[in-house]
Each structure stands twice: as structure tokens, then as C-alpha cells.
Amino acid sequence: MTTHGVPTAATAATELADESAPVDVPRATDEVVVLDYGGQYSQLIARRVRECGVFSELLPHHVGADEVARRKPKGVILSGGPASVYADGAPRLEKELLDLGVPVLGICYGMQLLANELGGRVEGAEVGEFGRSQLTVREPGRLLEGLPAEQRCWMSHRDTVYAAPEGFTELASSTESPVAAFESVERGIYGIQYHPEVVHTPYGQDVLKRFLGDVCECDMTWSAASIVEEQVARIREQVGDAKVICGLSGGVDSSVAAVLVHKAIGDQLTCIFVDHGLMRKGEGDQVIKAFREHYGIPLVAVDAEERFLEKLKGVTEPEAKRKLIGAEFIRVFEEEAAKVGDAKFLVQGTLYSDVIESGGGTGAATIKSHHNVGGLPEDLEFELVEPLRALFKDEVRAVGAELGLPERLVWRQPFPGPGLAIRVVGGEATKERLDVLRDADYILQDEIRKAGLYRELWQSFCVLPDVRTVGVQGDERTYGYVVVIRAVTSDDAMTADWARLPYDLLEQIASRMINELREVNRVVLDITSKPPGTIEWE
Known part of the structure; x- marks a missing residue:
């Protein structure tokens, strides 16, 4: 089998031959399908459904009613989307979805599609409704039963439903929406204009x-x-007595995938850890110690720092860095995999968000290549073992906790595959600059952990721009590096807000960096949210 995926369990999205292929989950589990009409919150709908204790898959809106029916769902949710139901080329509602014999809930654009298809009145409003709005429940019906008559909600639309289809009950209105919710209990069709x-x-x-x-x-x-036990059984069935290798990065995804596979097949698994010299301070040693001593998993560790630094000489463009690092990673990995001998399977920590992003087909723009390793060959011949393919990041952490992984590893913040190389911004990732950045990052993480804020942040890290500034230290003029502190809060990295770190904490961090790192004479704070910025600088 040929795969385009990175041979590391902390991989970027695996390219899918069939974008609607079902994820590997226990089929005894009740499922609700979420159809994606291009809404910015579509993934979040699937996650919220799962938080309610129901498995959900997010599929492109055009997969077809037969494909949805094949999953035998207990219900279907139509997501929001940016289009107008009257626009040329706008996504349409396949009528057959309403004939599957299961309830359907339309959210935002999904509700407008239902209203328009079933004879309701949808029109472009003079005033759009974006952000917080006041919802007034006039008739609770089945969907809104037990909820307050007046409540806040979040809207994001310009087209508005002015009248529900015949036979439907209009449940609620909002500041700018005459019909903000409707239902037909008899037909099992429900719609809400706001985003639950x-x-x-x-x-x-x-x-x-x-x-x-x-x-x-x-x-x-x-x-x-x-x-967990279901996946253990599936791994054993898939692998049999064959040898398996796993590219171990030390991140949450690769670690959980490795421990889960080892639980299933024991020493048939060999992990390969390539230390490219671009990791955070002491991280390589921590990975080796944890997996060799704590878990007893066969591990091949490769110190390849010099190889990667040689490849990065003179390279300043971020995409070029990613591709060079990815290509060299593959070369090192292939060399070590060959030494394992006749391994048939490759473990990847592909997550459900990777599956969606690689196969969603919803026309989302590519902002940049994935932050994990890139520049991949097309001739890596392994069959894939992807035990986390059904899970979002927070669910992977839950599996990790179930498997007994230490809290520090389970809650490790996301870290890009190319490592610190893409946090040396605008310049060459030299040994000197990487060491300065590594030491600055260590101070940042140390202080954030001491303040008890580590788990409250989605990511916190330092950036080292190719900039030097004048300073005064010990009555002498200095010309040193600028360190940028970047800390954000987020639920899923699709959007992020800059973290309001306490001033006294920022002061302590800056003081330590300048006092302990002779090369640094200025520390600044990035207060850009996503959007308009991205979390990583490159």
C-alpha cells in the first residue's frame, strides 16, 4: 500500500482515497451524521454532539443520501454555511435526506435550506444578524421545552426565515429574525437559526x-x-503477528497511538524517535526515558541534529524549511525502519480533524501547509494503523488518561513537527539561534507552570525574529535578540484569542529572559487573535 502520510504518529492529514470513508468506530455505537455546508463551526457541531455522549461524523454535504444511510444514523444535522440559498452554485438540500426515516435538524444555513425546500419564506434581510442576539421563545414545542423564554444566542447570517413551511410550528424569534426556530414533530424536521x-x-x-x-x-x-478495548481488538485483528513501526515524536498524538498499539500487540511494535535537534529543552531525553523505562516499548532513538542543521543552512523561507525538514526526516526514518526489518505496518496518529481537513471537499482555503512535517515522498510502502482516526484532540487526551499516561504528557501543548525551526522567523535556524529560543521557551514554560496556567492555555511559546535591538545592560550598550511571547486560548485551534497573562507574570518572564540569556535584551508580547492572525507565526 502506498501512503502519502508522514511516518510519524503526530502526522499531518493522511490523503484519503475516498473522502467519505467512515472512520473506524464501534458500529454498535449510535451515530448522528453532521453534513457540512461550509460553516466555520461545522467541526464544532460534531464535537458538541460527541460531548453529549453520541458519536458523530462530519461529512461533506454532497456525499448523498445513500452514503448517509449506509451509516445507519439515528439523526442528521445540517450545518451552517456562508452561502445564500438563492445564490448561483450554493449548496442545495438533497430531498432524499428527509426520507431516511430519522430526525433532521437544520442549523443556520441548514434551517434556511429546509425552509426554502419545504415552502417556507426565506429572504435577504436589510440588516444582518451577527454576534450576540436576544432569543424570545414563543412556543417551546418539543425542541425548546424547559428552556427560558428569554435567552441569549449567537447569530451569523444575513438571509432570514420570515415564515416557516406549512404545518410547522414557529417556536422562537430573535432581534432580527422573525422565525429563529421551527419544528414539525410529525415529520421529524427541526430548524434553528442560531448556533447552539x-x-x-x-x-x-x-x-x-x-x-x-x-x-x-x-x-x-x-x-x-x-x-480503548474496541481499538485494541481491531489492531490485533488488522496486524496479526506482523511487525509494526511507529514514528514517535513525543507529542500527545504519537504517544497515545504508540501506547495503545503496544497495549494491543506488545513487542511487535518498534518506535523510532528521530531527534532533529529542533525540539524544546530536554524533550528528547524525556521521550527516550518515558518510552524505554516507563512503558518498556522497544525504541530506536536517533540523534540527527547535525544532519538537519546542515540541511537548514542558508534557508530562511518557512515553506522551504518545512519541506527540507520533512524530506530529511523521511530519509532518517527510512534508514532506521530498514534496520527493523520486514515491518509491514506503520502507526500514524491521524486525528479526526486531519480526516476532515484532508477529505472534506468543502472548498476551504489553504492558509499554509500543515505545521507538522511536510515535503513527503510518495513511495512509502506500509499499511497504516490509525487507532485515533475517529477522535478529536480532546478525546485523544481522554484516551491517554484512560491508558495511564502521565498528566504532563497528556496535556502537552501542540508543537509543530518542524519544531523550533519555524519559530526562528525571517532568518536561518542556526544552532545559536535555536539554543537562544530553546532557553527562552524553557523560561516561559517554567513560569507558566509555576503560575498554574499551563492547562488553561492552548499554546504558549516564544518566537525569535531575525531582528536585533539596542539595549542598555550594566551601563553598557547591547545589541541583542528580541523574544516574542505568544500565548493563546482556544477550544480547537480553528479560532484563538490571545491570552491575558497577568502583568506580574509577564514581568517575571521578561526579567528572567533578559537576566539569564545574555543574547536577549528585549521581550515583547503578541496580542493578535486568530483570525486575523494564525497561532504560529510561520
Whole structure:
């Protein structure tokens, strides 16, 4: 089998031959399918459904009713989207979805599609409705039963439903929406204009629970941890007595995947850890110690720092860095994999977000190549073992905790595959600059952990721009590096807000960096959210 994926379990998205192929989950689990019409919150809908204890898959809206039916879902959710139902080329509703015999819930654009298809009135409003809005429940019906008559909600639309289809009950209105929710209990069709999946809608999760539990009658017992034994059985069935290799990065995904596979097949698994010299301070030694001594997993560790630094000489462009690092990683990995001998399977820590991003087909723009290793050959011949392919990042952490991985590893913040090389911005990633950045990052993480804030942040790291500034230290003029502190909060990295770190903490961090690192004379804070920025600088 030929794969385009990175041979590391902390991999970028695996390219899929069939974008709608179902993920590997226990089929006894009740499932709700979420159809993606291009909405910015589509992934979040699937995650919120899972948080309610029901497994969900996010599929492109055009997969077809037969493909949806093949999954035997207990319900279908139509996501939001940026289009107008009247625009040329806008995604359409396949009528057959309404004939599957399961309840359907339309959210935002999904509700407008239902209204338009079934004879309701949808028109472009003079005033759009974006952000917080006041929802007034006039008739709770089945979907909104037990919820307050007045509540806040989050809207993001310009087209508006002015009248529900005939036979439907209009449940609620909002500041700018005459019909913000409707239902036909008899037909099993429900619609809400607002977004229940975002935290800005306080009762949104209650709405989803009503739909999943009361309407779809789902058995709400699914959890990421509950599938550990199921995956162990599947891995054993897939692998048999063959040898398996895993590219271990030390990150959450690769570590959880490795421990899960080792639980299934023991010493048939060999992990290969390539230390490219671009990791954080002491991280390479921590990975080796944890997997050799704590888990007893066969591990090949390769110190390849000099090889990677040689490849990076004179390279300043970020995409070129990624491709060079990725290509060299592959070469080192292949050399070591050949020494293992006749390994048939390759473990990858592909997550469900990777599956969606690689096969969603929803026309999302490519902002940059994935932050994990890139520049991959097309002739890596292994069959893939992807035990985390059904899970989002937070669910992987739950599996890690279930497997007994230490808290420090389970809650490790995301780290890019090319490592610190892409955090040396605008310049060559030399040994000197990497060491300065490594030491600055160590101070940042140390202080954030001491302040008890590490788990509250999605990511916190330092950036070293190719800039030097004048300073005064000890009555002498200095010309040193600038260190940028970047810390963000997020649920899923699709959007992120800059973290409001306490001033006294920032002062302590800056003081330590300047006092302990002779090469640094200035520390600054990045206060850009995503969007408009990205989390990483490159």
C-alpha cells in the first residue's frame, strides 16, 4: 500500500482515497451524521454532539443520501454555511435526506435550506444578524421545552426565515429574525437559526441534548475512553503477528497511538524517535526515558541534529524549511525502519480533524501547509494503523488518561513537527539561534507552570525574529535578540484569542529572559487573535 502520510504518529492529514470513508468506530455505537455546508463551526457541531455522549461524523454535504444511510444514523444535522440559498452554485438540500426515516435538524444555513425546500419564506434581510442576539421563545414545542423564554444566542447570517413551511410550528424569534426556530414533530424536521454549538449560546448544549436524546432517542453513552478495548481488538485483528513501526515524536498524538498499539500487540511494535535537534529543552531525553523505562516499548532513538542543521543552512523561507525538514526526516526514518526489518505496518496518529481537513471537499482555503512535517515522498510502502482516526484532540487526551499516561504528557501543548525551526522567523535556524529560543521557551514554560496556567492555555511559546535591538545592560550598550511571547486560548485551534497573562507574570518572564540569556535584551508580547492572525507565526 502506498501512503502519502508522514511516518510519524503526530502526522499531518493522511490523503484519503475516498473522502467519505467512515472512520473506524464501534458500529454498535449510535451515530448522528453532521453534513457540512461550509460553516466555520461545522467541526464544532460534531464535537458538541460527541460531548453529549453520541458519536458523530462530519461529512461533506454532497456525499448523498445513500452514503448517509449506509451509516445507519439515528439523526442528521445540517450545518451552517456562508452561502445564500438563492445564490448561483450554493449548496442545495438533497430531498432524499428527509426520507431516511430519522430526525433532521437544520442549523443556520441548514434551517434556511429546509425552509426554502419545504415552502417556507426565506429572504435577504436589510440588516444582518451577527454576534450576540436576544432569543424570545414563543412556543417551546418539543425542541425548546424547559428552556427560558428569554435567552441569549449567537447569530451569523444575513438571509432570514420570515415564515416557516406549512404545518410547522414557529417556536422562537430573535432581534432580527422573525422565525429563529421551527419544528414539525410529525415529520421529524427541526430548524434553528442560531448556533447552539458555540459557547456564546448558553443553552445551546441543552438544545442539542433535546434533539439527540428526546427526538433521536440516542443511547448517549459514547465516550472516547470507552473505545480503548474496541481499538485494541481491531489492531490485533488488522496486524496479526506482523511487525509494526511507529514514528514517535513525543507529542500527545504519537504517544497515545504508540501506547495503545503496544497495549494491543506488545513487542511487535518498534518506535523510532528521530531527534532533529529542533525540539524544546530536554524533550528528547524525556521521550527516550518515558518510552524505554516507563512503558518498556522497544525504541530506536536517533540523534540527527547535525544532519538537519546542515540541511537548514542558508534557508530562511518557512515553506522551504518545512519541506527540507520533512524530506530529511523521511530519509532518517527510512534508514532506521530498514534496520527493523520486514515491518509491514506503520502507526500514524491521524486525528479526526486531519480526516476532515484532508477529505472534506468543502472548498476551504489553504492558509499554509500543515505545521507538522511536510515535503513527503510518495513511495512509502506500509499499511497504516490509525487507532485515533475517529477522535478529536480532546478525546485523544481522554484516551491517554484512560491508558495511564502521565498528566504532563497528556496535556502537552501542540508543537509543530518542524519544531523550533519555524519559530526562528525571517532568518536561518542556526544552532545559536535555536539554543537562544530553546532557553527562552524553557523560561516561559517554567513560569507558566509555576503560575498554574499551563492547562488553561492552548499554546504558549516564544518566537525569535531575525531582528536585533539596542539595549542598555550594566551601563553598557547591547545589541541583542528580541523574544516574542505568544500565548493563546482556544477550544480547537480553528479560532484563538490571545491570552491575558497577568502583568506580574509577564514581568517575571521578561526579567528572567533578559537576566539569564545574555543574547536577549528585549521581550515583547503578541496580542493578535486568530483570525486575523494564525497561532504560529510561520
